[in-house]
Amino acid sequence: MRVTFTVNHQSHTLDLEPRVLLVDVLRDHLHLTGVKIGCDTGQCGACVVLMDGVSVKSCALLGVQADGSSITTIEGVSEKGTMNPLQTAFQAAHAVQCGFCTPGMIMSLTDLLARSAQPSEAEIRAWLAGNLCRCTGYENVVRAVNAALQVAGSPAHLVTETPLRKFYDSHLRAMLAGDVDALVDAHYSADAVLTTFEGVISGRDALKTYFRDYLSVHTDLVIAATERFVEFGDSIYTETVVRSARGVTHAYNAFVVQDGRVTHQFAGVK
Amino acid sequence: MIVSPGAVVPLTPDPNTHIKIAVDTPMKRFYEEHVTLLDRRDFETLVRTHYHEDARIVSTEYLVNGHAELFKHFAKYTGLMDYLKVVSTDKWIESEATFAFEATARTQWGLTRVHDAFWLRDGRIIRHFTGSIPLVRFVR
Ligand code: FES
C-alpha cells in the first residue's frame, strides 16, 4: 500500500506491506534507530513516538495506519542539533544509564508536557506507567522533568508539536497532495500576500492560480529535507530541500500566521 | 562603500554603490536608507524610524523582539563586524507593504549571500526575516 506521512517535518511516500509495524518502518525504512524495540508487544514503551502530537507505541501500530499523519521521533526533538531542555536535564540528573528506555521516555514526557504545564510528581509517575526502565529507575527521571521545567521557564519550550508546527505540517501535506483548494482555503487569509521574486500574489483566487501553476510544473514534488525550522510568535522561517520533476532546489519560506491563517508569506530559492 | 568602525558616513549613499537601484520606489528608498543607517551605525534612528515597537526579526541565528532587543541586536551585530559592504543587490521584489531582496555582501569573514524579507505596517517594519549563505570564507 502507498502511504504518505511526515516524519520530523520531512514528507515520505512509501510502498508498505500492510503487515509491517510502524516501528519497523521508522527503523528499517527510514533508519531512525533512535526508536527502540524492547518487547515488540506494547508493554515497555521503548518505541514511543508522537503521532499528530500524541504519544503512541509504534510497535502497536501498523505503518499504514500512519498514512496522512505527522510523526515525531527522538531524532526530531533536538533544537538546531542540540539537546532540548528535557534531554539536557535527563543527562544532568543522571536519568540515563544504559539509555535504552530514554527515547521512549522523552517522547512520552513531551506529550505530557504539552498537556500539562506543571505536572505533579504523581502525574509524572502515572504517565510513565507505560515506560519501563530496568536500570535507572524513576527517581532521577522525575527529578529531570522538574529540573527541565525550571530551566526552560516554560513547558511550551519542550513541546515539539507546537500549533505552528502542526500548521506548517498541514500546509505541507495539502501542498504535497496537490490539493490547492484545501491548501489555500484552510491555510491563507482572504487577503493573504505571497511575495516571491517572480511576483507578488494577493488574495485566495490568485494564490490558487499560482499554486496550480507551480504544481503543474513541479510534478512529483517531495520535500527531501527540512534543514531549518524556526518559529517565533506568529512567524515561521524554514529552509527546505525540494525535489520535483524540475530538479532539486534549496528553498526558504517565511510565514506570518495570524488567527490560524497565513497573512504574509515570502518565498525564495537559495 | 567600506565602513570602518566609528567612521562617519554621509547619509546620502555612495553614488557608486550597487545598492543605488535604478528605479526609485518608496520601498527602494526605504531599503537604501536602511542600509545607510546600518553603515552609519545609527541604530537609534534605524530602530526608531524603521521598526515598530513590537517588530520582530526572525532568523536561524537569532530572534529579536521589540525596540529594546533591537537596539542591543544591532549594536552587537555591527560591533562584531569590521565592515560590511553590499557588493550587489541580486534580486528585488516589492508590493505595497512588503519587500524582499537577495544581495551579495562582503565582511571581514568573507563573501555572503543574504536574503531578507520585510513586512511593513504604516511605513515601518513589523516582521523582518533574514538568512544568509556563506559563499567564500576569508582565512586570516
Ligand atoms: S517495543 Fe513497543 S512497547 Fe515495547
Ligand code: FES
Ligand atoms: S536507562 Fe536502562 S532501561 Fe532505562
